[in-house]
Amino acid sequence: MTNQDQIKQNQAMDDNTPSETTVHIVFEPVGRRGEVPASVSLLEAARRLGVELTSICGGVGICGRCKVRVVSGQVSELTVPEREALSQQELEQNFRLACMAYPLSNCQISVPSESLSTPMRTQVEGMEEAETAIAPPVRTLAVALDPPSLDRPLADAENLLQVVNRSCDTPADSIDLGVLQELPHQLRAWDWRCQAHIRGNEIVAVTPVGAPPLGLAVDLGSTKIAGYLVDLYSGHMLAAQGITNPQTSYGEDIVSRITYAERNSGGAHRLQQVVVEGINQLIGELCAKAGTDRQHILEVVIVGNTAMHHLLLRLPTHQLARSPFIPAVVSDLDIRARDIGLAVAPGAHLYIPPNIAGYVGADHVAVLIATAQAWSESTTLVIDIGTNTEISLITPEGAITSLSCASGPAFEGYHIKYGVRATTGAIERVQITPDRVFYKTIDDATPVGICGSGILDAVAQLRLAGVLGENGTFQRDSHPHLHRVDNQWEFILAERNEYVITVTQQDVREIQLAKAAIQTGIEVLLRENRVSADQIAKVLLAGAFGSYIDIGNAVAIGMLPALPLERFSQIGNAAGVGARQLLLSEPLRKTAQALRSRVHFIELAPYPGFGKIFARNCRLSPH
Amino acid sequence: MTKEKLVDAIANMKDQEALQIARQMLEAGTDPRVLLEAGQEAMVIVGERYERKEYYLPELVVAGEMLKEIAEMVKPKLRGEALAETTPRGKVVIGTVEGDIHDIGKDIVAFMLEVNNYQVFNLGVDVPAAKFVEAIREHKPEIVGMSGFLTLAFDQMRLTVEAIKEAGLRDKVKIMIGGAPMDEDAAKYIGADAYGPDAAAAVKLANQWTGGN
Numbered sequence: 001m002t003n004q005d006q007i008k009q010n011q012a013m014d015d016n017t018p019s020e021t022t023v024h025i026v027f028e029p030v031g032r033r034g035e036v037p038a039s040v041s042l043l044e045a046a047r048r049l050g051v052e053l054t055s056i057c058g059g060v061g062i063c064g065r066c067k068v069r070v071v072s073g074q075v076s077e078l079t080v081p082e083r084e085a086l087s088q089q090e091l092e093q094n095f096r097l098a099c100m101a102y103p104l105s106n107c108q109i110s111v112p113s114e115s116l117s118t119p120m121r122t123q124v125e126g127m128e129e130a131e132t133a134i135a136p137p138v139r140t141l142a143v144a145l146d147p148p149s150l151d152r153p154l155a156d157a158e159n160l161l162q163v164v165n166r167s168c169d170t171p172a173d174s175i176d177l178g179v180l181q182e183l184p185h186q187l188r189a190w191d192w193r194c195q196a197h198i199r200g201n202e203i204v205a206v207t208p209v210g211a212p213p214l215g216l217a218v219d220l221g222s223t224k225i226a227g228y229l230v231d232l233y234s235g236h237m238l239a240a241q242g243i244t245n246p247q248t249s250y251g252e253d254i255v256s257r258i259t260y261a262e263r264n265s266g267g268a269h270r271l272q273q274v275v276v277e278g279i280n281q282l283i284g285e286l287c288a289k290a291g292t293d294r295q296h297i298l299e300v301v302i303v304g305n306t307a308m309h310h311l312l313l314r315l316p317t318h319q320l321a322r323s324p325f326i327p328a329v330v331s332d333l334d335i336r337a338r339d340i341g342l343a344v345a346p347g348a349h350l351y352i353p354p355n356i357a358g359y360v361g362a363d364h365v366a367v368l369i370a371t372a373q374a375w376s377e378s379t380t381l382v383i384d385i386g387t388n389t390e391i392s393l394i395t396p397e398g399a400i401t402s403l404s405c406a407s408g409p410a411f412e413g414y415h416i417k418y419g420v421r422a423t424t425g426a427i428e429r430v431q432i433t434p435d436r437v438f439y440k441t442i443d444d445a446t447p448v449g450i451c452g453s454g455i456l457d458a459v460a461q462l463r464l465a466g467v468l469g470e471n472g473t474f475q476r477d478s479h480p481h482l483h484r485v486d487n488q489w490e491f492i493l494a495e496r497n498e499y500v501i502t503v504t505q506q507d508v509r510e511i512q513l514a515k516a517a518i519q520t521g522i523e524v525l526l527r528e529n530r531v532s533a534d535q536i537a538k539v540l541l542a543g544a545f546g547s548y549i550d551i552g553n554a555v556a557i558g559m560l561p562a563l564p565l566e567r568f569s570q571i572g573n574a575a576g577v578g579a580r581q582l583l584l585s586e587p588l589r590k591t592a593q594a595l596r597s598r599v600h601f602i603e604l605a606p607y608p609g610f611g612k613i614f615a616r617n618c619r620l621s622p623h
Numbered sequence: 624m625t626k627e628k629l630v631d632a633i634a635n636m637k638d639q640e641a642l643q644i645a646r647q648m649l650e651a652g653t654d655p656r657v658l659l660e661a662g663q664e665a666m667v668i669v670g671e672r673y674e675r676k677e678y679y680l681p682e683l684v685v686a687g688e689m690l691k692e693i694a695e696m697v698k699p700k701l702r703g704e705a706l707a708e709t710t711p712r713g714k715v716v717i718g719t720v721e722g723d724i725h726d727i728g729k730d731i732v733a734f735m736l737e738v739n740n741y742q743v744f745n746l747g748v749d750v751p752a753a754k755f756v757e758a759i760r761e762h763k764p765e766i767v768g769m770s771g772f773l774t775l776a777f778d779q780m781r782l783t784v785e786a787i788k789e790a791g792l793r794d795k796v797k798i799m800i801g802g803a804p805m806d807e808d809a810a811k812y813i814g815a816d817a818y819g820p821d822a823a824a825a826v827k828l829a830n831q832w833t834g835g836n
Contacts (some may be wrong), residue, residue, distance in 0.1 A: 060774065060804065080806075259774045321775055322722035323749045471636075473677050488676070505676055512679065605724040605748070614727070615684035 024106040027051045042098035052249045059099035066098040073107030136232045137586040138199045138298045140213045145192040156184050175203040178346025197298050204347030214297045217579035220304035229286040239289035246278040254307040258317045272314045276341040297344035300337045301351045301583040305361035325358030354596040359404035364390040366578025378537040385546040393525040403602040405521035410510040411452035418501045420449030427454040432461035447494045453548040458503050459511045460553035463620045472512045515559035516617035533561040542574035558623040626661045633665035645693050655697040662690045666738040711742040713833040716758045717768035718746030720779040725772035735822040752786035771802040784814040797832045
């Protein structure tokens with residue numbers, strides 16, 4: 001979609017008016033085909049037909065990731081952004097940007113593999129499970145009912161409630177409608193024996209005797225969704241699984257998705273729908289792994305950043321995306337899972353922990369919950385690195401200050417010339433000596449690109465080898481791998497006949513911006529608390545990227561404070577751990593709510609002197 | 624001779640050395656205006672190196688601070704004597720529109736315009752339309768620059784242009800826009816006179832509008 005189209009859309013305010021004419025589109029080699037209105041772009045057509053094309057910019061012709069080849073059929077005229085994004089050779093071969101091209105007739109479209117959103121390495125393992133007292137909000141009671149008879153024509157619901165209340169000290173007085181709708185034939189099929197699951201005073205689910213009572217914890221990230229199936233009574237994790245957030249094909253970053261939601265009628269609804277479908281699919285995979293049934297999931301906890309939270313619940317995002325970034329709600333929420341379309345036990349509840357602010361969400365609260373034992377009574381930095389990096393500084397007195405910095409998607413491989421996500425073949429480790437380069441790829445496969453930890457290593461190693469100056473500029477004739485390409489310096493990491501992977505001057509700039517954002521966040525937190533860097537006793541790095549990076553290299557370029565390495569811990573997906581703990585413990589949910597109200601939040605961008613501190617922190621040197 | 628040394632020190636980011644040379648020059652009785660000229664010349668070099676991607680954000684900030692310190696040092700020496708101010712080529716009111724708080728790109732444009740002898744009134748970020756109007760009334764600039772990093776800024780820019788129109792000021796100023804999601808189509812939609820993809824383009828546009836090259 002061009003700006004012009006967006007503008008037209010603004011004026012018309014509806015792009016989804018069904019068009020009279022439809023065309024038949026075939027996407028190969030994925031083999032998806034179907035009818036779509038002629039008024040939608042090839043990108044939208046692909047989405048509707050279930051082809052997940054990569055789109056980082058949200059379909060505005062900037063990122064150039066949604067390349068497709070028109071094999072046959074007529075499409076709209078070539079646009080300016082396409083001439084810029086596509087090479088002469090690609091233009092001759094009928095390559096187009098799917099977001100810019102509209103079908104004019106039936107078309108056959110070929111999708112190159114690099115334009116497909118790939119499944120990627122998703123981190124599902126968390127840190128060592130901290131001891132949590134197990135006290136879930138759902139109690140389970142195995143009961144045997146007397147079958148009704150003409151002498152005792154007791155209704156099924158009352159029959160169940162009587163037995164439950166006879167054997168239970170806290171009375172149940174109602175049964176969820178969804179449970180009632182299944183109850184009569186379940187009781188008869190199970191020979192009047194069952195487990196009743198009670199939350200508060202209500203029976204929220206009925207399962208056959210022997211079925212484990214299950215809970216589901218979900219870490220809903222902007223790019224990845226990690227799900228954990230947990231036995232609510234033993235606390236054991238039965239299965240863990242990660243998937244790509246399907247909203248990714250509507251924009252890689254949160255702002256693109258919010259733009260999509262705002263500019264398309266039904267856009268917010270669609271975004272909610274795809275993410276719920278994604279979670280339902282994840283539930284299916286988890287249950288298959290654990291050999292169980294989704295109807296046995298009695299309680300759900302989902303944590304995510306504030307924008308994901310709003311998009312999941314279809315809360316308005318207009319005010320969230322604009323300064324002063326006001327969330328619709330920050331308190332925790334306890335709703336029916338089915339209210340948003342989650343397919344679990346009929347009366348199951350969905351608990352969502354509180355948000356802190358517009359850009360620090362429930363996922364960070366979960367990280368704080370998960371790490372609480374580690375940070376008590378010492379000065380601790382808790383850092384969750386992502387497209388938005390959330391950082392908290394906790395003092396020995398227990399004061400918590402949090403902020404979010406826009407570190408950007410460079411560490412996820414975006415805006416990097418040969419950047420890829422952490423998938424098979426991604427260069428994840430780099431070492432550079434004065435005349436040689438060593439690297440390691442994920443699964444030791446043929447290199448396909450560089451992922452976040454690899455690009456961070458490369459920049460730090462280039463700096464340490466003197467190939468980059470302190471200001472991040474490549475130094476002429478400093479290394480045999482350094483070349484001038486298209487009027488820009490490029491450093492060759494890997495080269496064979498069939499591929500070449502380089503680090504460009506522009507890539508280095510992206511990493512400088514990303515690391516400066518994080519460094520500035522840390523600096524501001526220290527200043528606000530009048531704490532010097534060497535007083536930090538512990539640095540806890542949460543999240544996938546934070547767990548894979550080489551700490552020494554991150555320190556060398558100043559992204560992390562120059563502290564002895566033993567003060568750093570890479571703790572894995574702490575948000576997922578926190579979500580599991582909140583699933584298992586009702587008292588901990590009160591702790592989360594209390595924790596939230598203790599957090600002092602700082603908005604970074606308007607912080608006095610931010611621009612200057614940030615610009616200085618672009619330097620590649622330890623701090 | 625020493626003036627060249629000062630230019631060289633500033634342009635090459637030797638901040639300690641630059642300040643030392645400046646101090647020595649003043650002590651030796653050099654006309655304080657020569658120091659300011661040196662600062663200007665050095666900034667032009669810094670700007671060129673930034674354009675060639677040899678320099679990056681830290682250099683712009685460091686150079687700006689060196690210049691500020693030298694100006695502070697020079698001020699008392701100027702006493703009553705009128706500073707032979709070079710008449711600015713033009714005046715520019717610039718800001719990031721309401722709802723958006725990105726300022727790095729906008730500040731680079733402001734810096735490059737200043738280097739090229741424009742008087743720049745930088746309104747900062749999250750600037751409401753009314754504040755743009757007020758600043759135009761107060762400073763009477765030839766040029767207004769609006770910056771926005773979010774696609775969401777499109778509509779706010781359009782509103783700002785409308786507000787300028789309503790205040791009867793639209794024909795008094797040329798309006799340029801910039802920021803990652805902007806382009807010519809956006810400029811048309813917004814009602815701006817032009818779009819500039821980078822700081823160099825902004826300077827070129829400003830020069831055209833103020834009747835130069």
